[in-house]
Amino acid sequence: MSKRNALITGxxxxxGAATAKxxxxxxxxxxxxxxxxxxVAAELAQEIQAAGGEAYTIQADVRDKTQIQAMFDSIANEHGGVDVLVSNANMNFTPxxxxxxTWDEFSQKLxxxxxxxxxxxxxxxxSMKQKQYGRLVFISSTLSEVPAPSFIAHGSAKGALDSFxxxxxxxxxxxxxxxxxVAPGLVETDATKDAPEEFKEMIRMHTPTQKIATPDDVANTVRYLVSEASGHITGTYQPVCGGAYIQ
Incomplete structure (x- = not known):
């Protein structure tokens, strides 16, 4: 079987980087x-290639329909189309x-x-319909289910994503x-490195596994959901938060 093509936005x-690796x-x-x-993307691709993998960088703003189409056309023309989509691009919001x-601040994120x-x-x-095969994984957040102060725009947008x-x-x-x-809780990334240590410690203490997630924790969940073995798993909401949110 030829290689599957996986596109990771963001x-x-x-x-995203942990998932790509x-x-x-x-x-x-x-x-x-x-x-x-x-x-940064080029360095990541080189790291993957040095480890024996196959990786390419591709620029596109996924808020722009024309750029999205051009990105997919490029992958289709050169490698046969996308088999796996990991929708991970981060969208800023006003906390x-x-x-x-205001409605404008709320609706921008949504x-x-x-x-x-x-x-x-x-x-x-x-493309997936033509191949009769595809894996879609959307990176959400446990904030879609567990509200936190000032995160109403983020949590509501992720809630819409969950339903979608x-x-x-x-x-x-x-x-x-x-x-x-895939819905991470707090994850140690560049985006959260400046969060107060007191806040991180509070999250850790209320997490059954007694740790804060790493990007690899999230990536390992994604890798199963996009694998050949996961074909009978669909429509699910998978929290990756060490049990901090239990349905």
């Missing part, structure tokens, strides 16, 4: 999507309480989050395409 850093180690051809982190937030997921999944599914994935699972299942959510 793949240059943190969870994990999938490459499992024998997938990985495409590391980035917007501005060209040198404010509801009573202090629109960016869902446009990126919707448009990349739509183009990916077109269930609908894709239902509609695309007959074509051999699965769709699942």
């Amino acid at each position: 793949g240059a850093r943190g969870i 994990a999938l490459a180690a499992d024998g997938l051809r990985v495409f590391i999507n980035y917007v501005n982190s060209a040198s 404010k309480p509801f009573m202090e937030q 629109n960016d989050e869902m446009h990126a997921a919707y448009q990349t999944a739509k183009v990916a599914a077109e 994935s269930k609908y894709l699972a239902q509609e695309l299942g007959p074509y051999g395409i699965t769709s699942n959510i």
